[in-house]
Amino acid sequence: MSTHYKGTEEEIRALDVFIKLNRACDSLGVRLAASATLEDLTVSQFGVLEALYHLGPLCPGELGQKLLKTSGNMTLVVDNLEKRGLIERIRSAKDRRQIKIHLTETGAEMIGRIFPTHLRAIVEEMSVLTAEEQQDLSRLCKKLGKGKP
């Protein structure tokens, strides 16, 4: 048990899951970052490029929903990608409030090259679990992520 807290069994159990879950996410993130498969992209920048790569052009708002981030955050991450010429903003003609984010050729080339390498690092990390364990973990995380009805 990784907590020193003295509470009911239910509390100790819940706290233990919570800590292990967060720690797994964090340490996995640290190890993947150290694997340098993202080259000089941040995790957020990679997330945006990957979403555009697999789903096509999206608005900042849609990106924020996908990545669970605020619109203000998306503005900055998109700004930084735009400065590097990896994406471009194209204002929608129908609804002039909307802006579609498109991958540039450079951006598409880059994410197309980096994604498979990064995926291999993820597969490698997951290989400490059997296929069945991975399916169990996925199911439990999905249930927990969804929350109460």
Added chain:
Amino acid sequence: MSTHYKGTEEEIRALDVFIKLNRACDSLGVRLAASATLEDLTVSQFGVLEALYHLGPLCPGELGQKLLKTSGNMTLVVDNLEKRGLIERIRSAKDRRQIKIHLTETGAEMIGRIFPTHLRAIVEEMSVLTAEEQQDLSRLCKKLGKGKP
């Protein structure tokens, strides 16, 4: 399956776990933040106070190890807690490089009051899983967080 990527079964499985795991962490974090049980503490500030509360005075370096953060980060978080009078820095007499972070009376009162409330919110979130599922999830996260030997 929550990814549109076409790869081997192994790749799709690993990517699916990876996405679900991160999403569970993120959405749990968002919901817990929305529950406002942290009052006006940030997650990092709460983490520091909680560690000091349950483990006693610690150095910034030790806090960084516990929370998987850099020393520079700890400096800032401790700064902000110090400004609010929740902790104090006490330089070690034996090794004058070291600084022990101590909870003040105000800080101990605050974390002692907030922690049980926040824990109840965690228990509530975890209640979508049975006790057995929680134990499974904890075991799988522990294994994954640990990584390859």
Added chain:
DNA sequence: TATAATTATCTCAACATTAAGATATTAGAC
């Protein structure tokens, strides 16, 4: 002991993140 290597903390620049609010555009009510 004097010097070198190590350790603990802090500083700095760049990017991330949120919450709250500003701006511009569209859609709905009358």
Added chain:
DNA sequence: GTCTAATATCTTAATGTTGAGATAATTATA
């Protein structure tokens, strides 16, 4: 059609986060 609601994006201030490097103190070595 005009005024109001709602929507999409952006802005700003405060905090977090890292990586690289500076500073100071200790330990190990010659």
